[in-house]
Amino acid sequence: MTTTAQGILKHHFWGTYHATIGLKFADRNHAAIVHDRYLTADRGWVMTELNRVYGVLRFHGTGEGLKQAERDLVSAGADPNKLGSLRFSVDVGEPFIASFDITPEPTETQIGLFA
Numbered sequence: 771m772t773t774t775a776q777g778i779l780k781h782h783f784w785g786t787y788h789a790t791i792g793l794k795f796a797d798r799n800h801a802a803i804v805h806d807r808y809l810t811a812d813r814g815w816v817m818t819e820l821n822r823v824y825g826v827l828r829f830h831g832t833g834e835g836l837k838q839a840e841r842d843l844v845s846a847g848a849d850p851n852k853l854g855s856l857r858f859s860v861d862v863g864e865p866f867i868a869s870f871d872i873t874p875e876p877t878e879t880q881i882g883l884f885a
Contacts, residue, residue, distance in 0.1 A: 771873045773800040775827070777843065779853050779863035789836050789854070791829040791843070793868065801825020803872045808846070813838055843868050 775793040782788040793809070795801040801817060802825065809815035809827055814835045818826045829839045843866070844850045852864035 771871070772869050773797070773804065773872050774867055774869045775801070775804070777848065777866050777868055781854075781856075781861055781863070783860070786832065788830060788832045791839055791853075793827040795825035795827075798823075798825035800870075800872055801827055804870045807872075808870055809839075809842060813842065815839070846870055 773795060775795045777791060777793045780790045780792070782790065793801070793804075795804070804825075805811075805815060805817055805827055809829070814829050814831050815827050816829075818828050829836075831839070840850070840853050843853060846868040848866045848868040849864075852866040855864040857864055
């Protein structure tokens with residue numbers, strides 16, 4: 771089973787450069803699974819409470835953390851040319867889509883059935 775997220779990267783040019791990446795999922799549970807499996811807290815991603823209907827993940831950072839976040843999103847199918855694009859605005863990149871496998875992981879009971 772796959773879930774998709776609509777994403778956008780916002781550039782912050784005040785002082786030291788930073789970027790914020792937002793991912794909006796249609797379902798909060800899907801966002802939580804992606805956060806647990808792929809875009810984890812130790813990589814700088816957080817679940818936000820901005821919207822109680824949709825699941826939203828947010829990254830804010832720079833340097834190697836931002837490069838890793840971009841690599842993670844590209845591996846999930848995001849267009850690398852859209853991530854940090856300045857095509858339409860110096861402040862906001864182009865919207866992109868990322869897809870994540872959220873197939874339930876087998877339980878020990880299920881694994882035992884196939885052993």
